[in-house]
Amino acid sequence: xxxxxxxxxxxxxxxxxxxxxxxxxxxxxxxxxxxxxxxxxxxxxxxxxxxxxxxxxxxxxxxxxxxxxxxxxxxxxxxxxxxxxxxxxxxxxxxxxxxxxxxxxxxxxxxxxxxxxxxxxxxxxxxxxxxxxxxxxxxxxxxxxxxxxxxxxxxxxxxxxxxxxxxxxxxxxxxxxxxxxxxxxxxxxxxxxxxxxxxxxxxxxxxxxxxxxxxxxxxxxxxxxxxxxxxxxxxxxxxxxxxxxxxxxxxxxxxxxxxxxxxxxxxxxxxxxxxxxxxxxxxxxxxxxxxxxxxxxxxxxxxxxxxxxxxxxxxxxxxxxxxxxxxxxxxxxxxxxxxxxxxxxxxxxxxxxxxxxxxxxxxxxxxxxxxxxxxxxxxxxxxxxxxxxxxxxxxxxxxxxxxxxxxxxxxxxxxxxxxxxxxxxxxxxxxxxxxxxx
Numbered sequence: 001x002x003x004x005x006x007x008x009x010x011x012x013x014x015x016x017x018x019x020x021x022x023x024x025x026x027x028x029x030x031x032x033x034x035x036x037x038x039x040x041x042x043x044x045x046x047x048x049x050x051x052x053x054x055x056x057x058x059x060x061x062x063x064x065x066x067x068x069x070x071x072x073x074x075x076x077x078x079x080x081x082x083x084x085x086x087x088x089x090x091x092x093x094x095x096x097x098x099x100x101x102x103x104x105x106x107x108x109x110x111x112x113x114x115x116x117x118x119x120x121x122x123x124x125x126x127x128x129x130x131x132x133x134x135x136x137x138x139x140x141x142x143x144x145x146x147x148x149x150x151x152x153x154x155x156x157x158x159x160x161x162x163x164x165x166x167x168x169x170x171x172x173x174x175x176x177x178x179x180x181x182x183x184x185x186x187x188x189x190x191x192x193x194x195x196x197x198x199x200x201x202x203x204x205x206x207x208x209x210x211x212x213x214x215x216x217x218x219x220x221x222x223x224x225x226x227x228x229x230x231x232x233x234x235x236x237x238x239x240x241x242x243x244x245x246x247x248x249x250x251x252x253x254x255x256x257x258x259x260x261x262x263x264x265x266x267x268x269x270x271x272x273x274x275x276x277x278x279x280x281x282x283x284x285x286x287x288x289x290x291x292x293x294x295x296x297x298x299x300x301x302x303x304x305x306x307x308x309x310x311x312x313x314x315x316x317x318x319x320x321x322x323x324x325x326x327x328x329x330x331x332x333x334x335x336x337x338x339x340x341x342x343x344x345x346x347x348x349x350x351x352x353x354x355x356x357x358x359x360x361x362x363x364x365x366x367x368x369x370x371x372x373x374x375x376x377x378x379x380x381x382x383x384x385x386x387x388x389x390x391x392x393x394x395x396x397x398x399x400x401x402x403x404x405x406x407x408x409x410x411x412x413x414x415x416x417x418x419x420x421x422x423x424x425x426x427x428x429x430x431x432x433x434x435x436x437x438x
Contacts, residue, residue: 060364077349083138095148104155110162117156124149125426150433168287173329192216193408210421213273221265235404285414292319300382
């Protein structure tokens with residue numbers, strides 16, 4: 001993995017660095033923490049708590065507050081918070097205080113440093129539009145925030161030893177509904193890769209900015225050997241797509257109904273692991289699991305069932321990283337409501353805290369759906385048809401042949417994820433700002 005001092009690495013991100021120089025050449029009172037805002041220190045007025053609240057607390061029109069305990073920051077493409085008015089000035093003020101007082105030294109806890117860096121990195125990517133930065137709305141305000149965020153992110157970089165010491169929150173978990181051995185080498189769970197595609201889950205890579213490593217895992221109900229044999233059959237099955245019958249559209253195709261099927265009670269999972277930035281400016285995967293989405297297949301006889309409670313074809317579980325002292329995994333309640341992953345994928349940039357749709361004064365509740373029900377929106381097909389990493393549905397282009405799914409090498413998957421992130425505009429822009437500081 002290359003660092004910011006590597007000439008080849010700088011060349012790949014030359015566009016971002018050049019734009020930094022162009023933007024800089026054109027010249028482009030503190031928030032009090034409320035009670036209970038103690039994510040980083042028991043004192044709610046601690047600088048880290050005030051920074052966290054100023055940047056990430058969102059308030060709905062009805063006064064309900066969200067954001068400080070969310071898995072992902074609550075910012076969308078059309079959000080103006082932090083870019084306009086007093087929110088922008090408050091953000092600059094608390095970031096300047098952090099920079100001028102070397103606030104990074106106040107909490108010498110690698111996990112808390114990693115969590116704060118993670119959120120600030122996500123905010124930086126949101127602030128930095130990947131298209132026509134100089135013509136973007138609030139260009140001056142975006143640059144003011146980006147310059148400061150880049151400094152703080154750099155100061156929160158972790159050493160190799162600190163990264164290695166971050167908790168293995170999956171291994172430490174004792175949740176009764178969380179399967180064991182998911183990441184065990186040669187265990188019943190198979191870490192899957194696709195040899196003929198670059199990104200196994202491009203929708204998730206794009207939706208979460210490439211700051212995480214995603215792993216697709218398969219557990220055949222008949223055991224490991226049956227699972228590897230099944231993947232081999234899938235990889236050689238032809239044809240994957242056939243002309244659709246009873247269609248009103250010419251040349252419509254559909255998945256071959258004769259696709260091999262895994263047995264009932266088999267499981268597919270998507271695990272998301274945190275990446276951090278180290279002291280050399282490299283992106284480094286960690287052992288910290290941010291989330292695990294788990295699907296257990298009960299039967300395959302229905303597509304998008306109308307009554308999910310009476311006879312559901314799949315049982316969903318989701319586990320998310322908490323913000324406690326060990327980043328412990330917690331289980332999402334079966335009817336639990338929250339901002340779902342689909343908000344990132346299909347929101348069209350709408351910010352529910354700022355938008356007024358259909359004359360309504362509060363659309364936040366529309367964005368907070370039942371988390372586990374939202375899985376059906378993308379994974380509602382029967383059996384293997386619901387596994388988008390195989391069908392390549394939502395991946396931009398459907399494969400002419402079957403996806404070549406085999407057991408993955410974890411290091412390869414990590415390197416592919418980092419390589420994906422290193423090529424995007426935001427990463428080059430971040431490095432360009434770092435180089436301006438040197």
